[in-house]
Amino acid sequence: MELTPKQQTTQAITSASKILLLTHVNPDGDALGSLLALFLVLKKLGKDVTAVAPELVPNSLEFLPNLPDLAKNFSGTKDFIITINTSKTQVERLGYKHYPQENKLNIVITPSGGSFGQEDVSFSYGSFKFDLIIVLDSPDLERLGPLYDGQNALFYETPVINIDHHSGNDFFGKINWVDLTSTSTAEIMVALLESLAREKPLIDENIATALLTGIITDTGSFQNANTTPKSLTVAAQLVAAGGRQQEIIRSIFKTKPFSTLKLWGRILESVKQDVPHRFIWAKVIRKDFEDTGAQNTQTSGVIDELLKSAPNIDFVLLLTERNGQLDGSLRSVAPGVDVNAIAQLFGGGGHEAAAGFQIPGASIIVNEDEIVNKIREYQRRRAG
Ligand SMILES: [Mn+2]
Structure with missing residues (x-):
């Protein structure tokens, strides 16, 4: 079995x-x-x-x-091992000399009598x-x-x-x-x-x-x-x-740095509602991070703690400009609404209740309408 x-x-x-x-x-x-x-x-x-x-x-x-x-x-590297066969000749001393300018390292093996030949040397790798x-x-x-x-x-x-x-x-x-x-x-x-x-x-x-x-x-x-x-x-x-x-x-939920409160204030101010298509969306542009002194990670929580409390909606979307891309975060509010399917419209994924997507090189100013329209179209198809 x-x-x-x-x-x-x-x-x-x-x-x-x-x-x-x-x-x-x-x-x-x-x-x-x-x-x-x-x-x-x-x-x-x-x-x-x-x-x-x-x-x-x-x-x-x-x-x-x-x-x-x-x-x-x-460290994900492994050792390079040089093995000397000592069955005929013994080692008296071992040393090395590094010549950084010539990009070389000499390993010096002094025999205790007799001499080593090329046939006595072999190479292998250690394990990770x-x-x-x-x-x-x-x-x-x-x-x-x-x-x-x-x-x-x-x-x-x-x-x-x-x-x-x-x-x-x-x-x-x-x-x-x-x-x-x-x-x-x-x-x-x-x-x-x-x-x-x-x-x-x-x-x-x-x-x-x-x-x-x-x-x-x-x-x-x-x-x-x-x-x-x-x-x-x-x-x-x-x-x-x-x-x-x-x-x-x-x-996690009850202690917020002042910069987070200021950032969340900006986010709440940006909220837009689409009543017929039953969703709200909010956005964070790069300047919001700069003006409030908040880090990229400080948006986390604003959806679950604040945006999701909006009435009469199926889901929430938060668009964030960070690290040279546009991040979309989605949460379903009404039971049975699958935001994973919405995230997939933009090459993302996740769960039915929480999902996300990333669009490299995109920005709010250029791409917001296009994203929101695509979601509206999806909602119309779902309703129809
Ligand atoms: Mn997890």
Whole structure:
């Protein structure tokens, strides 16, 4: 009988010793929470584990436990090994001399009598520092950004486990645990931890807090339409295990830097409503970031906390100019409205309740009308 992805993942982790954990760029609460929780659990299991988080951690997630333990980068290289056959001649001394100007390095082997010949020298490669890579919450390897670029050999030769809940996941792993019924990667993590816990439960207060952060982030604090009975049950388990729910809510939803409030003010001011087509949209241009001193990440939350409360709409769209592209974020408000389908009109994707797209090189001033008109047309087709 074929093993389930959960069984395969448990086996692979049990037999690995040096494990690399990665997640996507611009990590959210689910990405970082899942990464930290798995990092802490693998440590407890005695694994040599490196968890890497890309540079930018949003202010609202700085409360997460053990953030300083995350590495900023990792080495995906392997050693080049020069082997000398010592069956006929012994080595007395070994040295090297580097000539940077001539781009050369001499390795000097002094024999203890006799001499070495070319036939005594051979070359090989050492192994990579990792024997297993686990990628969390990422629909494809490209979303790892600089952590994937230029590391092709490592990803080609090391088994990769892909754990995710996005419907657009492209099954890039050797093992693919992609569960579309999970609200979050953190929810999948809870099942993994139960499976890894042989003798004693592995979840402590910090691990529970990290995982609860993932579930709360991806369900919008259980307000999104994707909230399932299972996610509530799992969250209750995590609170019982010491997950600090109040700290999470306070940090993510109730504490806002002044620059965020100013940015959100601009966003609210920009809201437009299309009554017949039942949606609202808002926008952030580059100047809004400059004027308010807010970072690119500070838009996160404005949809779920404010825009979604608009009455009589099917969904919300937020357009953000950042990093030389136009990002669209979509949330469905009315039950049964599939914003994933709308995101796909622009080459994006996600879930029924929350989805997004990126258009490289686009801007609000040039592309807003075109985007909004395409959505209107979609709504007319859906209604008709
Ligand atoms: Mn997620």
